[in-house]
Amino acid sequence: MxxxxxxxxxxxxxxxxxxxxxxxxxxxxxxxxxxxxxxxxxxxxxxxxxxxxxxxxxxxxxxxxxxxxxxxxxxxxxxxxxxxxxxxxxxxxxxxxxxxxxxxxxxxxxxxxxxxxxxxxxxxxxxxxxxxxxxDDLPAAWGATVVGHQRLLDDLAVVRLEADSPIPYAAGQYLSVQIPQRPRLWRYLSAAIPTNPYGQIEFHVRRVSGGWVSPAIVNETQVGDRWLLSSPLGGLEVDRAGGRDVLMIGSGTGIAPLRAQVMDMAMKAENPRVHLFVGGKYPCDLYDIETLWQLSLSNPWLTVVPVSEENENPWWHAVPVPDEPPGLHRRLQGRLGQVVARFGSWADRQIQISGSPAMIKTTVYALQSGGTPPELIRHDPLV
Structure with a gap:
């Protein structure tokens, strides 16, 4: 059948x-x-x-x-x-x-x-x-108030909210959100921090050209706005019982569910080794790399590998490219999937990929061409 x-x-x-x-x-x-x-x-x-x-x-x-x-x-x-x-x-x-x-x-x-x-x-x-x-006995949706809106790039914002009550999502999951500027239009966003008893949650949003919701989030969201958040979805998680180490590959705001998981793991006593490849077209697209470096410095099981297609920032983002702290992996240049595949088949890892549909497709192809068994690769279908 x-x-x-x-x-x-x-x-x-x-x-x-x-x-x-x-x-x-x-x-x-x-x-x-x-x-x-x-x-x-x-x-x-x-x-x-x-x-x-x-x-x-x-x-x-x-x-x-x-x-x-x-x-x-x-x-x-x-x-x-x-x-x-x-x-x-x-x-x-x-x-x-x-x-x-x-x-x-x-x-x-x-x-x-x-x-x-x-x-x-x-x-x-x-x-x-x-x-x-x-x-299901959980609410159909949770109300939440915007408590922070930070524009990190012209087309990228970090939005922090406090829900009226804690939302029981797992690190790595995503939620459907509705904003007051676009009523009745729901969009899926990945939580960038683990759940906590205070109902705090963070989203990283990149403006999509021609989109209905993401431009409003990046350009128009204000502190005090009331959002609706729906039930958590997604299956990205680290199998701690399986004994395998972990490979995570994230591009752009696709790092959010991976970031939430390594933050959650940092609160545990023992963890598998994690190689986290973070990619973007320009170095400035690695907008949260310093947070990930800090996590790596305090958690020896975590290795962060920055990757950018271009070696310098574009002229419209004339900000110096930060140097990695001593002892951490230097930034590599190239297309993310191809760079990761150069390291081998990763056949001994559990693998997560998060990013745009095109990035996921090309990365999966590069890994499988390098000998990675497809059954080891996980990515969410709707985000």
Missing amino acids: ISRLRASFSSILSTEQGRTRLATTFYSTLFAEHPEFRSLFPAALDQQKHRLFQALEFVIDNLEDQDRVLGFLAQLGRDHRKYGVEGRHYSASARALLVAVQDSFIRAIWTPSLTTAWSELIELLLHTMADAADN
Whole structure:
């Protein structure tokens, strides 16, 4: 069944028309049959369509790892409560999703066995999400107040908040946020510090050209703003029982979930060795390198390796490039994935990658080309 699902989904992936048609058909069918559902979603569905496809792609790619898939779907079901989605809404969505998949596929080779395979998969998806939504006793969302907004680069800001009550997320997870400047538009952001009993949380946000939410966070956020934060998601974590050391690779604000984990590990007595590669186009893109150096100086199990594609900052950011403290790894030059792959296959490590989709894709390719077993590599599907 898995091979049939993957082959059919690959045929949808192979064309832009197929990718666009799947999400468009799903929402148009769902709203035609259940017009009352439309009010649960934002007016612009571009991000919703993109997330739907990402979620399906993650599930299809990881069908052999049932625990990982079920955990991801349960998180997604709890997260969707922020829209007012309940368990009953999922059963009503099953037919729309099957119609969307079939409509996006090459009709001439759609078979009854594919109908069975996709029907069973959709039943698993929606039942798991519905069960998680109906049986979670945590709030659907937490209120939080902005207590700090620091512009580190022209297009990058660090935002610090205090939630009304502690949010039970694990270091390495991400949360969905809604800001007052963009009501009803939710975006996923990774927490850059571990959870604490005071409800404090920190996000690193880079302005995305043409984006709806990130420019408002970077340019318009003010101390005192009230945000909403939804249920934590994600599976980046260090397996302390497995005995393997750790390789972490982060680019830009993708360092946030890795940073949170090493901060959390620094509060423990014993840890596996961690090699943390931090990358960016220019040295200034390594905006938090001095914090990571300080962590490395006080925690001998942590090695921080800075990497930049260019050796000097651009003319519009005329700030001296900091030198690494004595004894720490010097900054390397090159594309992040290729630099990491030069060190070997890392086949003895548990590996985490965090950054833009393009960065993750090229880094995974570089590692696998260098002999890294793909089952050792972890990255989150939605951030």
